[in-house]
Amino acid sequence: MSETYTVVEHDGGFAYKVGDVFSETFPSREAAHEAADTAAHRQRAPGSDETIAYQDATGVWREERASGRDRPVTDVKD
Numbered sequence: 627m628s629e630t631y632t633v634v635e636h637d638g639g640f641a642y643k644v645g646d647v648f649s650e651t652f653p654s655r656e657a658a659h660e661a662a663d664t665a666a667h668r669q670r671a672p673g674s675d676e677t678i679a680y681q682d683a684t685g686v687w688r689e690e691r692a693s694g695r696d697r698p699v700t701d702v703k704d
Contacts, residue, residue, distance in 0.1 A: 627698040629669060631662040642702070659704060666700035 631642045639651040642662035649665070652658040673694035681687050 629666075629698045629700050631666050631700065631702045633658045633662055633702070633704045655704065659702065662702045666702050669700045670697050672697055 629644055631644055633640060633642050633655055634648075636643075636648055637651045639653050640655045640658035641649045641651050642658050642665065643649070649658070649661060652661060675694045676692050677689060678692045679687060679689045
């Protein structure tokens with residue numbers, strides 16, 4: 627899985643965006659880029675294995691073990 631954090635103009639300032647989701651607004655492109663770098667780094671950081679429960683597309687509840695080492699590849703671009 628790969629996620630790109632893109633710095634864009636937003637709401638009178640700058641924000642980073644992943645897919646269709648915007649971050650909070652920052653006063654400068656540099657501040658938004660720094661925040662995107664921080665967020666991307668956190669996404670790559672491994673965690674602990676956890677048991678997760680979720681509802682699938684058919685409405686059935688599923689439970690599975692999620693690896694804390696299964697982290698996305700992240701990238702930041704302006």
